[in-house]
């Protein structure tokens with residue numbers, strides 16, 4: 001099987017953010033357990049301006065907007081790690097979803113939502129799933145909700161319950177890989 005490239009979008013730009021630890025976990029897990037390239041697109045590093053227009057209609061798009069576009073296009077699949085804020089996903093992520101269009105089309109995307117509370121961002125998950133579906137992405141039918149994040153992951157992305165977390169993560173990743181492979185077969189066979 002040829003090597004896959006997975007891009008992990010870490011959506012929280014908040015000082016003291018916790019969901020980034022889940023993004024670190026996925027990067028480590030993918031590198032250690034699977035022969036794949038895994039990189040993080042950290043929205044905190046990008047400092048995108050508030051959305052004004054879609055990339056394809058911008059006359060002079062900022063370099064970073066083009067750079068992330070290329071990273072999304074080149075990835076075989078994405079994992080989006082999103083915090084839950086007030087029952088939804090953050091503005092930083094909506095900003096990026098609206099900026100792009102072709103980049104999302106038929107892109108296999110796995111969603112992990114993260115909360116301080118006990119429900120693992122279940123409310124953010126449904127709205128994020130819907131909006132990615134609406135824009136034409138291939139959102140996979142598996143989820144990875146993370147409740148009580150600060151007691152479940154440390155700052156290096158290590159989970160408190162390693163065995164249980166690895167088992168859940170393997171199911172989640174296998175589903176993402178299934179859809180990546182299915183898409184490749186379709187592209188090969190026309």
Ligand SMILES: Cc1cc2nc3c(=O)[nH]c(=O)nc-3n(C[C@H](O)[C@H](O)[C@H](O)COP(=O)(O)O)c2cc1C
Pocket residue numbers: 012013014016017018019020083084085086087088114115116117118119120121149150
């Ligand atoms: C504006 C805001 C709203 C939040 N709303 C919720 C919420 O609705 N439910 C919840 O469980 N946690 C909520 N939280 C806590 C976050 O889920 C928590 O900070 C978690 O660590 C993920 O976000 P982070 O990566 O920015 O830390 C909220 C946090 C912020 C900053």
